[in-house]
Structures are given as C-alpha cells and as structure tokens.
Amino acid sequence: MSPPEELLTLLKQEHSFTIASHINPEGDAIGSSVALAIALKRMGKDVGVYIKDGVPEMYHFMPAVEIIEDSLSLESLKDRIFILVDCNEPKRTGIEETFQYRLSVVIDHHETKKDFGDIRWVEPEAPATGLMIYYLLKALGVEITPDIATNLYVAIAVDTGTFRYDNTSAEVLRVAAELIERGVSPGWVARNLYESWSTRRFNLLRQMLNTMELHNSGPVKVAITVITEEMFRQTGTDASDTDDFSNVARMLRDVDVSVLLRQDGPSKWKASMRSKGEFNVAKVAKVFGGGGHRNAAGFIVEGSLEEIKGQLLKRLQELGSN
C-alpha cells in the first residue's frame, strides 16, 4: 500500500490545509485526522481539523484531539487544500452547501462510487484509514512521535476490534508493533476503549439485556433487544450511549442475526441489524427502506413494537429459507 506521488508532492509543496472527517466520528476518523494534522504541523504547515460532531467523550483520552474543531468557515477554504479523511464526499462531514477550495484530496478505505477529489487515494482493502496514514507519514519521512503513534494505534484498534475482526492481518500487527515501539501503551489504550464505561451507560446495557428475546426455531436464529425512550430517561442516557450495543448479542453461539430496536419518538423505531458470516442483513434492511452492508444494516420504521418485531422476524426467516 503506497500513497500516490502527486499526494506526497502536494503535501510537501502546499502550505494551508483543512482536514475534515465524517459526522458520528469513531476512533479511525479521529485518530487518522489528528495523526495527519500533527505530522503536517511538524512539517511547518498551517493545519485545521474539522469534525462537525466534535470528539465524543469516550475518545477524549486520545492525545492532541484539542486540534479538532466543530465549526468551519467555508469562506476560508477558498485558499486551502481540503482533505477528506475516512470518508469520500463533503456531505459525510455534514457540509451541505457548495463551497470552493484550492484543491481537494480524499484519503479513505471505504469503497465508493463517488468521484469527489482532485487527488483520490482510496484503498478498500485497508482495514483502517489509520494504516494508510501510517504509510503516508512514512513516505513523507515524518517522525512518528508518541502522539502520532497513539492516534494511529487507536484508529487501527477501533476498526479491527483490537485485532479480533477478519480484517486483522500480519501487516496490521507489524504496523501496530512498530507503533508500540514509537510510544504506544496498548494496555492503556484498551482500558480507555473498553474499561471506561459510565455507570449510566452500563445501566442502560443491563436494561437492554433484560429485554432480549431469542427466536431460535426458524432457519435463522435471531436475538431481538429493545431500548425505549423510557429507558433513556430512567438511566439518564441518550442515543449516543448505544454505540456498539447492536453487536452485543453476537456473543451468543446460537445467534445468526442480532437486532436492536431503539425508540426514537412515540411510535418510531430505529432498527440496527448485525449478522455473522454469510447472512446478508442489507437485503432485509432494503425491504424496510433502509440500507447498509452484509453484516451491518439498519432502517427506520413507524409502528407498534410488536408489529415491527413480527414483520422483521418474518422477513428474516424468509430470507433465511432462500
């Protein structure tokens, strides 16, 4: 995996950059953007980072994230290089208007049919954008400082489930090994990512687990969990606390599909589906007007909880019988 020459030339020759990443940012968006920003600063450049939603509380531990701003003057972009990181169209950053920039760059590992970007570096095989930024900084000859290393390590860790997903490769582990040598403390990162739950969030998880229904009799084994607005009120939580909750039921051996139905209005529900292996939940999401990938998809639907459960189970079993 090597960055295009024209990207290296651009980063060396230009002076003013604005890095932007997607709304609802996770570790890869934040770590990749911040690592690139630190590196460009060390090269003497003028750099800003824009993420509309700011840095979620769970990522506050990451070094140097203060550089991220949640506001952006579109006017100022006119004379700057606009770099999209971990996404590939301005809309994903929350910018809805048209705007001008000196030149645009895309650095992303998501497959896409969009063609935004004067310079595009897209590697659908890369497990994380953080890995691409690592190779980019190597090619630029920038020193990997402890802050850069930690940001890249978190980026890679989050997108590989800390080396538990299928995208974990020998290459990923070797890069992670070098980042440790550059100053990352892997235990400290893991404690911050996985052992820093608020009591509120934990109470919400408990309530969600208590709603779990297992539907094991059909060809597809489905676990359904529910989070109501009443649960949010009782525990003092909100939707931002449910990150990753749709995955929890996957820990069960006898579950092919995990469904989380989260209430978002008196009779409005957001369904998040996660599947194991070959089962394609995106097909089911499509039936309900939603979308996603094979193993992670979702949709929004109006109706009573019981109706929605019934319809969804029917569709899941139909697809499973085909």
Added chain:
Amino acid sequence: MSPPEELLTLLKQEHSFTIASHINPEGDAIGSSVALAIALKRMGKDVGVYIKDGVPEMYHFMPAVEIIEDSLSLESLKDRIFILVDCNEPKRTGIEETFQYRLSVVIDHHETKKDFGDIRWVEPEAPATGLMIYYLLKALGVEITPDIATNLYVAIAVDTGTFRYDNTSAEVLRVAAELIERGVSPGWVARNLYESWSTRRFNLLRQMLNTMELHNSGPVKVAITVITEEMFRQTGTDASDTDDFSNVARMLRDVDVSVLLRQDGPSKWKASMRSKGEFNVAKVAKVFGGGGHRNAAGFIVEGSLEEIKGQLLKRLQELGSN
C-alpha cells in the same frame, strides 16, 4: 528469549515424552502443550499429553486437541521425559503421589520459588508460555504448521486478552503476525473465543449483572455481584460457566475493585476480586484466609451474604484509606 541448549539437546536426543499441564486449563496451557506435542511428533518422537480436567468445551475448536488425555499411568513415566508446561510443579497437574520419571523439564512463564525440574526454563517476563514454545520450535528448526500456529496464537491471545493487556508488546505482535502468515485466521479464533457463548451462560451473566451493587462513596469504588446456587439451577449452569465473570464489572470507569460472590453451599461463598492499577486485592484476600496477586485474588468464607458483603466492604475501604 532463547531456550537453554541442554533443553534443545534433550528434545533432540530422547524419544519418549509426556507433556503435562495444570488443572483448570485455559488457552495457554492447552495451546502450548498441543503445539509442543505436534512438533515432537513431527520430529518422530513418541508423545502424550496429560491434562487432568481434559479440554473445556470452549476450547474444543482448537486443532489437534484430541491428543490431550485426562488419565495418566504414573508407572509408564518411569522411562519417559516428563515435561511440565505452563506450570512448575507436578501438584498443579493434579498428580498427588510421588512417581518416577527418566528426567523432568519445566517450561513456564509463572514466577516461582519451586525447584522442580532437572531442566528448568522459566521466563517470568514472557506474556504467555505459548511465546516460549514458539521460540523453542524455532530453535529446534521445526516447521510451524497451521495447527501449531493456531495453538500458539490461541495461547498468546488468551494470556494477553487478545492484545489488550499491559503484557502486549511489539515482540508479541510480531510473533502473532508470523503465526498469521503460517495459517492462523485471527477473526475465526476471536469468534471462537468471544462469540460462542451458550444461551445458558448468557442468561447467568444477565442474572449476575442484575445483582450488581455499586459502592462509590468511600475511597475505594467497589462493584459487588452475586451468583447463587438458585441461579445455577434456573439457568442450567455451573461454576465452570463463570470463567471471567469476576472481570465484567471492571468495564466500569468508576470501579476500582470488582467482587464476585459465588455461592458454593448453603452458607459458603467463594469471593473473587479483581482490581485496576495499584490497588492490591491480595492483601484483602489474606485477611479472609485466601490469596492471589495484586490485581486478582480470592478467598472462601462461611456466613450470610449480607454479613460477608459488609465485612468485605469494610476491609476494602480500610485498605483504600491507608
């Protein structure tokens, strides 16, 4: 980390070996023993593996574990090399009698004051015995087959929390990277280790989480969870299903010590304590006649649940104030 020359010579020159590991075996005991056994077999040796408790269900996915036997003829050891793996005295394997062997070997990463073993290779700095076996097989020039690689990978993964504990080093990740190149599927291993819960065990976890009490007002923040014999009956589980349950409450940011009280008789309780950072739960365990390490200790106590909780909280807060 390199194995002693006399160990290499012994393994090359002798013909008959019995490998034994500890009772309640986990991934490191099983993976290290099996990997060494496969290697010795490939060198044309006669090899047996003895683990008194056999292979727990959750490790049945590991390749070649059929070689493990849960019975042992002490008589037959007379002419064989007896190799202790991941432990350092015969008692830990469940052998209580004295017995004869041709020569004995210890390969272990646990610190010890015992002096069993004609040849002792003990590396307290090694995160897993699996890492030692890797270097041993390299030094012996044995090919790392996919079965050997997977056993070593599981051994290392289990003892480093799949690269989340403080013992995760650049070296560990580089060895893991090579094992992937030798045929390990990291995603498949992780699914087997972390996404293969039985519904029964999951139901027990739910019940345990519902008992959680947080005691946050003192200098030490304590989470207490309880598992009663009634819960085992209701969920169809037993003590072997509670592996790792004492760690669950550590995921909370505001918890310094996680305590699991598991009923083991009408008024008998087994306490397992897990702490973060500097807090030394072994000191508290000692007060109750138990033992352990700084971050993991336990004891057995008779009494009513409320009494025990009260006494334990008092001791934990006392230690926390010092």
